[in-house]
Amino acid sequence: MLGVEYFIGDLESATATVLERVRSGRGGYSCLCGVHGIVTAQHSDALMGALRGAWLNFPDGAPVAWLMRRMGAGHARRVAGPDLMPRVIAAGQDAGLRHYLYGSTPEVLERLEERLLERFPRAIIAGRMSPPFRELSGEEHDRIAAEISASGADVVWVGLGLPKQDEWLRRNAAGIAPAVGLGVGAAFDFLSETKPRAPDGARDAGLEWLHRLITEPRRLARRYAVTNTEFLARAGTAIAGRYGRAAVRRLGSRARAREASR
Numbered sequence: 433m434l435g436v437e438y439f440i441g442d443l444e445s446a447t448a449t450v451l452e453r454v455r456s457g458r459g460g461y462s463c464l465c466g467v468h469g470i471v472t473a474q475h476s477d478a479l480m481g482a483l484r485g486a487w488l489n490f491p492d493g494a495p496v497a498w499l500m501r502r503m504g505a506g507h508a509r510r511v512a513g514p515d516l517m518p519r520v521i522a523a524g525q526d527a528g529l530r531h532y533l534y535g536s537t538p539e540v541l542e543r544l545e546e547r548l549l550e551r552f553p554r555a556i557i558a559g560r561m562s563p564p565f566r567e568l569s570g571e572e573h574d575r576i577a578a579e580i581s582a583s584g585a586d587v588v589w590v591g592l593g594l595p596k597q598d599e600w601l602r603r604n605a606a607g608i609a610p611a612v613g614l615g616v617g618a619a620f621d622f623l624s625e626t627k628p629r630a631p632d633g634a635r636d637a638g639l640e641w642l643h644r645l646i647t648e649p650r651r652l653a654r655r656y657a658v659t660n661t662e663f664l665a666r667a668g669t670a671i672a673g674r675y676g677r678a679a680v681r682r683l684g685s686r687a688r689a690r691e692a693s694r
Contacts, residue, residue, distance in 0.1 A: 433470075433496075433499060433500055433503055433670070434470050434473075434474065434666055434670065435473070435474070435480065435484075436465065436470055436473065436480075436483050436484070436489055437484075437489060438465075438489050438490070438491050438496070438500060438505075438508070439488050439489065439490050439491070439511065440500065440505045440507050440508045441507055441508070441509065441511075442507070442509040442511075443509065443511055443515055443516065443519065444519075446490060446511040446516055447516065447519040447520055447523055449488070450462070450516070450520050450587075450612065450614070451520065451523055451524065451527075453487065453488075453612050454524070454529065454586050454587060454612050455527075457610045458487075458609075458610065459605060459606075459608070459609030459610040459611060459612060460486070460487030460488075460605060460609075460612060460613075461486055461487060461601035461602070461605045461612065461613035461614065461615070462486055462487055462488045462489065462490060462612070462613070462614045462615070463482065463483055463486045463489045463490070463597075463598045463601070463615050464489075464490045464492035464511065464512070464513045464516070464614065464615060464616055464617065465483060465489050465490070465491070465492055465493075465496070465594070465598075466491070466492040466493025466495070466496055467493050467495050467496060467641075467659055467660060467663045468493075468594060468655060468659045469483070469492075469594050469595070469598070470483075470496060470663070471658075471659040471662050471663050471666070472594065472595060472659070473595075474662075474666070476595060478595065478599055479594075479595040479598060479599065481602065482595070482598040482599050482601065482602040483598065485602050485605075486598075486601070486602075487612075490511035490516065491508060491509075491510055491511060492510065492511060492512050492513055492617075493510060493512075493641070494510050494638030494639075494640070494641075495638070495641075495660075495663060495667075496510070497509050497510040498638070499667045499670065499671075502667075502671050502674075503670060503671070503674055504674070510638075512619075512635075512640075513614075513615075513616030513617055513618065513619035514616070514618065514619040514622040514623055514629060516614070516616070516619075517589060517614070517616050517619045517623065518548070518551065518552070518623065520587065520614075521548060521552050521555050522551075522552050522555075524555070524586070524587070525552055525554040525555055526554075528556060529555075529556065529586045529587060530556045530557075530558040530583070530584050530585045530586045530587070531548075531555065531556065531557055531558060531585060531586070531587050531588075531589060532557075532558050532559050532560065532561075532580050532583055532585035532587070532588045532589065532611070533545065533557065533559070533560040533561070533589050533591070533620070534560070534561050534563070534576075534580065534588055534589065534590050534591070534592075535562065535563070535589075535590050535591035535592040535593075535597065535620060536562055536591050536592075536620045536621070537562050538562045539626075540562075540620055540621065540624050540626050541560045541561075541562055541620070541624075542560075543624040543625065543626060544560075544620055544623055544624035545557050545560060547623060547624055547625060548623065558583040558584055558585045559579075559580070559583040559585065561576065561579070561580070563576065563592075573603060573604060573607075574607065576604070577604045577607025577608050578607065580607075580608045580611070581607060581608050581609075581611070585608070585611045586611055586612070587611060587612050587613075587614065588608050588611050588612070588613040588614070589614055589616055589619070589620075590613055590614065590615045590616065591615075591616055591617060591618070591619060591620035591621075592615070592617075593617055593618075594615070594617060597615035597616075597617065598615050600615075601613045601615055618644075627647070628647060629643075630642075630643030630644070631643070641656065641660075
């Protein structure tokens, strides 16, 4: 969809899919990509390359899942990072899965680990790292990937924000293998409770984006104005194209049927 292949399913099947990938030992990475991500990728070769190089992309946005359903993927549902991450951690406790937290600030990471262990006492946090807020050198990338690999992590949760986390995963997937990397963005802030998440009702109605806009207007107002508008335009074009082609096929079938009946 719009040049990106997405997982089709619900949160439960997404969790099972991630766990199966971890058990396979094949490594790889997954991007959780909503409206901002898929629109940004239309203008960024680096981000589009990261999305196309991913083992799997999850639709982290109700509008994306809605468009997928309109385009024929009837079982597509939103799979958000703050929902997927705790479910994978919970389900991985019996198997002793080891998790690594990469991104954000030291303070957020400390609170995140505390909250996760409060909720999931048998979870194993193999390590955590807050990288510098600047471009990393090749040597730094290699050193960080080696440190993560040495922790024995099975899953690496990356919270750098889009597109930085997706491009980081593409560059370092081989270095952290066989761990599976997942870019979950704002999940670190919500699960650490350093930022409030939208109420359940707003999320169920597909309005989490509106709650985020109200709570962070300076940071998100322009982004949403630009990306949401472009997404709607591209979605309209995609839907019109799909139904237009379907109409042409129906007309062609009717014409052939009339010819055959003469």
